[in-house]
Amino acid sequence: MKIYDQIDSLQLALSSYRKQKKIGFVPTMGALHMGHLSLVRRALKENSCVVVSIFVNPTQFDNKTDLEKYPRTLAQDVSLLRTLKGTILIFSPEVSQLYPNKITSTQYHFGSIASQMEGKYRKGHFNGVGTIVRLLLKAVQPHTAYFGEKDFQQLQIIKKLVALEKLPVKISGCAIVREKSGLALSSRNSRLSQKQREEATLIFHTLTEVRKKFKTHSIAQLNQLVAERFLNSSLKLEYFEIANEITLRTAERKRKNNKYRAFIAAFAGSVRLIDNMPLN
Numbered sequence: 001m002k003i004y005d006q007i008d009s010l011q012l013a014l015s016s017y018r019k020q021k022k023i024g025f026v027p028t029m030g031a032l033h034m035g036h037l038s039l040v041r042r043a044l045k046e047n048s049c050v051v052v053s054i055f056v057n058p059t060q061f062d063n064k065t066d067l068e069k070y071p072r073t074l075a076q077d078v079s080l081l082r083t084l085k086g087t088i089l090i091f092s093p094e095v096s097q098l099y100p101n102k103i104t105s106t107q108y109h110f111g112s113i114a115s116q117m118e119g120k121y122r123k124g125h126f127n128g129v130g131t132i133v134r135l136l137l138k139a140v141q142p143h144t145a146y147f148g149e150k151d152f153q154q155l156q157i158i159k160k161l162v163a164l165e166k167l168p169v170k171i172s173g174c175a176i177v178r179e180k181s182g183l184a185l186s187s188r189n190s191r192l193s194q195k196q197r198e199e200a201t202l203i204f205h206t207l208t209e210v211r212k213k214f215k216t217h218s219i220a221q222l223n224q225l226v227a228e229r230f231l232n233s234s235l236k237l238e239y240f241e242i243a244n245e246i247t248l249r250t251a252e253r254k255r256k257n258n259k260y261r262a263f264i265a266a267f268a269g270s271v272r273l274i275d276n277m278p279l280n
C-alpha cells in the first residue's frame with residue numbers, strides 16, 4: 001500500500017488504472033474507524049482500485065481549537081487500511097499541496113440545503129467542504145466517490161457541488177455505522193471519556209424515540225420531547241431539527257408524501273457530535 005503526498009505522483013500512479021479500470025474514492029480526515037472502513041470496503045467491491053485521502057481540511061473548521069484537537073493518527077490509519085484486501089492508494093498531502101497560495105474557501109451558493117443545521121451553526125463550514133471536495137475530486141478524478149450518511153447534510157451539499165460544477169463523478173451515500181450502544185461512529189468519539197461515551201448514546205435513543213413517535217405526535221410535540229430529554233442530561237443540545245429530507249428545510253408540520261429526517265447536534269463536554277435518522 002503506497003502513500004502519496006503529491007498530486008502529480010498520485011495521478012501518475014492512477015493513470016495506469018484509469019484506462020481500463022474503475023477508480024473509487026473515499027475522502028476522509030483520518031482518525032479512521034469502522035465507519036470509514038465500511039466505505040472503503042464498499043468502494044473496493046465496486047471498483048478495482050480505491051484512493052483514500054487523509055487530510056484534515058483547515059477551511060471547514062470554524063473553530064481553531066477544534067481544528068487543533070482534531071485527531072491525527074496516520075500510522076494507525078495506514079495499519080487499519082492494511083487489514084483490507086484490494087488495491088488501495090493513500091493520498092495524504094500537506095496543506096500546501098491543496099492550498100498552494102492561500103488557505104481560503106470558494107464561496108458557493110448551495111441554497112436552502114446549506115442554510116440550516118450545520119450551515120447555520122458552523123459558519124463557512126460548507127464552503128470549506130465544497131472547496132476541498134472539489135480540489136480532491138479534481139486531483140483523483142474517480143468514477144465514484146463515497147460519503148457516509150452520518151453527515152447527511154454534507155452528502156446533499158456534495159451532490160449539489162457536483163451538479164453545480166458539472167463534475168464527472170458519481171456520489172454514493174453509505175449507511176451510518178453504529179456501535180452496539182447505538183452511538184454513531186465518528187473520529188471525534190476518541191475524545192470522549194468512557195462516561196461521556198455512555199451518555200452520548202442519548203443521541204441515538206432520542207432519535208429512535210422520535211422515529212417511533214413520528215406517526216402519532218406533532219412536530220411541535222416532538223421538539224418539546226427532545227428538549228426535555230436533553231435538559232435532563234449532561235449533554236448540551238445545539239440543535240434538534242425535523243427536516244424535509246430533500247430540501248433540508250425545517251419542518252413545522254407534516255405534509256403527505258414528504259420524507260422527513262431528524263437531525264441532532266450536541267456537545268458531550270467539548271466534543272461536538274452529530275447524528276440523524278430517517279423518520280418515514
Ligand code: PAF
Pocket residue numbers: 027028029055057060129132133151154
Ligand atoms: O466528512 C469528512 O471527513 C470531511 O468533511 C471530508 C468530506 C473528507 C472533507 O474534508
